[in-house]
Amino acid sequence: MRSATFILTVVTATxxxxxxxxxxxxxxxxxxxxxxxxxxxxxxxxxxxxxxxxLAVGVATILALRAATGWFLSVYxxxxxxLLVLSGLQALLFDSWxxxxxxxxxxxxxxxxxxxxxx
Numbered sequence: 001m002r003s004a005t006f007i008l009t010v011v012t013a014t015x016x017x018x019x020x021x022x023x024x025x026x027x028x029x030x031x032x033x034x035x036x037x038x039x040x041x042x043x044x045x046x047x048x049x050x051x052x053x054x055l056a057v058g059v060a061t062i063l064a065l066r067a068a069t070g071w072f073l074s075v076y077x078x079x080x081x082x083l084l085v086l087s088g089l090q091a092l093l094f095d096s097w098x099x100x101x102x103x104x105x106x107x108x109x110x111x112x113x114x115x116x117x118x119x
Contacts, residue, residue, distance in 0.1 A: 046091035047084075054087055 022028040058078045065073055 043091055043095050046095055047088045050090045050094070051084055051087040054083055054090075058083075 019030075019033070023030055055078055059075055062073045062075055062077065065071065
């Protein structure tokens with residue numbers, strides 16, 4: 001069995017176990033899983049946004065240091081898994097901060113109602 005297939009099997013099994021635990025022991029409604037999935041995609045988009053900004057700032061800093069000091073710094077310094085992990089933590093923190101209690105009650109689109117989107 002290839003490692004990718006094995007990893008996918010493990011993740012599928014733990015996801016199914018978490019689903020059973022959530023629905024049977026924690027009392028979560030199966031129908032709310034769709035909302036959680038949509039929120040996951042929103043967080044993943046925020047992770048990608050933070051990753052791109054972190055990469056852009058890193059490359060700009062490296063190029064500026066090269067120009068200012070004459071030292072050679074490799075852009076490969078940014079080729080590290082920790083950048084993606086830290087970008088993920090930034091996104092989770094930002095999303096949690098954005099979703100502080102009471103904030104979810106405000107409309108996301110300011111200046112117009114969401115009813116215009118339904119027409």
